[in-house]
Amino acid sequence: MSREPFPFPWEYSFPPFFTRQTNLTTHHAQLVKWSSLILSYCRHHRLFKLSLSPSSTSSSTTTGPPSSVDNPQPSPGADELFYNRRLDKRLSIADIKETIDFMRKDGRAEYVGGAGGDVVWIYWRTPEEWATMIEEWVDGTGQKGTVLTLYELTEGDGTRGAEFHGLDPELLQKALGVLVKRGKAQIFGQEDSQGVKFF
Amino acid sequence: MSRKGVGLAAFDRSRITSAQYASHGSSLRTSDAAALETQLAVFRSLLQQFAQTHAKDIRSNPSFRAQFARMCAAIGVDPLAASSTREGGGSIWAQLLGRSVNDFYFELAVKVVEVCGATRGENGGLIEVRKVREAIMKSRMEGAPDVTEDDILRAVGTLKPLGSSYSVIKVGSKPYIRSVPKELNTDQSAVLEAVQVLGYVSVSMLMVNLKWTRPRAQTAVDDLLGEGMLWVDKQCPEWEYWSPGFMLSGSDAVPQG
Numbered sequence: 001m002s003r004e005p006f007p008f009p010w011e012y013s014f015p016p017f018f019t020r021q022t023n024l025t026t027h028h029a030q031l032v033k034w035s036s037l038i039l040s041y042c043r044h045h046r047l048f049k050l051s052l053s054p055s056s057t058s059s060s061t062t063t064g065p066p067s068s069v070d071n072p073q074p075s076p077g078a079d080e081l082f083y084n085r086r087l088d089k090r091l092s093i094a095d096i097k098e099t100i101d102f103m104r105k106d107g108r109a110e111y112v113g114g115a116g117g118d119v120v121w122i123y124w125r126t127p128e129e130w131a132t133m134i135e136e137w138v139d140g141t142g143q144k145g146t147v148l149t150l151y152e153l154t155e156g157d158g159t160r161g162a163e164f165h166g167l168d169p170e171l172l173q174k175a176l177g178v179l180v181k182r183g184k185a186q187i188f189g190q191e192d193s194q195g196v197k198f199f
Numbered sequence: 200m201s202r203k204g205v206g207l208a209a210f211d212r213s214r215i216t217s218a219q220y221a222s223h224g225s226s227l228r229t230s231d232a233a234a235l236e237t238q239l240a241v242f243r244s245l246l247q248q249f250a251q252t253h254a255k256d257i258r259s260n261p262s263f264r265a266q267f268a269r270m271c272a273a274i275g276v277d278p279l280a281a282s283s284t285r286e287g288g289g290s291i292w293a294q295l296l297g298r299s300v301n302d303f304y305f306e307l308a309v310k311v312v313e314v315c316g317a318t319r320g321e322n323g324g325l326i327e328v329r330k331v332r333e334a335i336m337k338s339r340m341e342g343a344p345d346v347t348e349d350d351i352l353r354a355v356g357t358l359k360p361l362g363s364s365y366s367v368i369k370v371g372s373k374p375y376i377r378s379v380p381k382e383l384n385t386d387q388s389a390v391l392e393a394v395q396v397l398g399y400v401s402v403s404m405l406m407v408n409l410k411w412t413r414p415r416a417q418t419a420v421d422d423l424l425g426e427g428m429l430w431v432d433k434q435c436p437e438w439e440y441w442s443p444g445f446m447l448s449g450s451d452a453v454p455q456g
Contacts (some may be wrong), residue, residue: 009316016430016441026427029320099220 006044006076009037020098023098031102034091038081038107039108043124044078048168049112050080051119052096121145130164130175135184138160138198147197149189150176246271265349307346307354310335315378316367322443323427324379325391328352328367330444331376350376371395379424386419387409391442394429399441 011017012015018067021027042050082091091099101121103109107126111117125133137159138144153159154167176196179185189195256263314334318326328348335346355376358365363379371392383391389409393400404418420440424431428438 014430014441014443015434016432017438019431019433020428023323023427025320025425026430029427032320089432115385 004039004084009033010023010036011085013087015089017089018087020092020095031099035103035106035108036098038122039124041076041081041106042122046166047076047122048171049119050078050081050122052100053093053118074108075194091172127171127174127178130167130171131182133164133177134175135179135198137164144198150194150196153196202409205280261345261347265347268349268353303355304357305352307335307350308357310338310377311351312358312365312378315376318443319378320427321430323423323429324381325377325426325428327376328374328376349375381443386415387423389418390423390440391428392441394442399432399439401437401439403437 002090017030017033020028037072037085039048042048078096082096100111102107103122104111108123109120109183112119112121123129131150141158148156150169150172154165154169154172164175176185176187179198180187184198184199185196186199190199221384249269250257250417253263253267257267299315311331314331315324315326318330328351333353335351339346352367352374355365355367364378366377366438367374368377368383369375370383370388373395390394390400393405393408394419400420402416402420405411405448406421409416420429424440425429428443430443432439432441
């Protein structure tokens with residue numbers, strides 16, 4: 001999937017943006033800018049998860065195989081996002097984690113497998129928002145009462161064009177979990193052949 | 200002439216004299232005021248004529264508008280101030296041109312406040328007028344009348360009666376809008392001026408170029424850092440202090456002189 005390069009905002013070429021600011025107000029502005037950058041970056045590349053530590057490949061489900069080391073165009077992910085090659089400035093891992101914590105308070109990020117992990121869900125749409133989107137799609141296509149496999153939902157031809165097409169399977173589980181809680185869906189079946197019924 | 204008064208009559212006389220002085224003074228004042236009033240009336244009617252003839256230009260042409268406002272300012276008339284309320288209605292602009300011009304500046308003032316408020320976290324409440332203009336132009340609809348920096352300065356002026364802390368200060372040659380009640384001392388202004396050259400300064404740059412001692416340079420940048428008016432970049436051999444207004448216009452923008 002070749003996409004246009006992400007149009008980085010001006011602050012990405014502002015060298016101090018990569019240093020934790022000492023002034024509290026400034027630091028808050030910095031956190032706000034970083035979190036909106038992370039969200040729009042992940043939305044642009046449709047990254048659902050971000051691996052924080054440097055030099056590891058991104059754990060996105062939609063990107064191809066990790067690019068070779070001397071590839072001038074880094075594959076989208078934390079490596080490109082937190083490291084501005086042109087300026088040779090990098091946001092430190094501690095500062096990244098602080099930003100993630102800031103985003104967690106807004107419900108826009110969550111550590112995969114509990115706090116302290118290395119991989120983070122980036123919720124440019126929260127599971128609730130995905131759930132609503134799926135529910136609307138089910139409503140709009142008149143599929144209440146029908147049974148769909150999870151694979152059909154995100155990879156099938158029927159959802160091509162819907163925004164949740166290509167959704168990370170784990171995130172889909174979370175979203176469907178929300179619908180189950182709302183009493184709008186029921187999940188059944190085995191590990192890799194799960195189905196869902198909508199009410 | 201001045202015969203030394205004897206007795207109680209002397210007190211009366213001096214009282215009479217001072218009363219006469221006072222009455223003469225006040226008559227002089229009223230005649231002066233009357234003369235001034237005639238002049239003002241003549242001037243106002245001329246201004247009115249001028250404004251009516253060129254009303255369309257004033258409304259649509261920003262540079263003409265600026266010239267007109269400058270002319271008013273030069274002769275000591277603030278066209279936006281509601282100075283002529285006694286005559287029953289609004290400022291000269293409002294009277295002569297309908298509400299639109301007046302509202303133009305008030306609307307603009309609201310936008311300026313919005314931009315300043317939205318960016319205060321990142322720039323500590325000090326923003327270049329040019330940046331404000333860019334931000335406002337970006338948010339305007341296609342085909343909306345052009346806004347000049349001059350218009351923005353005038354719009355900031357309209358905020359004054361509100362007792363707000365908005366004011367225009369000059370750093371180097373560039374006007375800035377300050378939206379926090381904070382005075383800059385001369386060292387801080389000097390640093391901000393130096394920052395305009397490259398977008399950043401370091402302590403040793405200040406020491407070399409301004410012939411400051413290290414503590415003096417360090418104090419000045421630390422103060423500005425503390426105010427949130429500069430950002431620090433620690434990922435270089437010597438810490439660099441950057442102005443947040445730098446490069447607001449785009450990722451690939453180069454500093455403009």
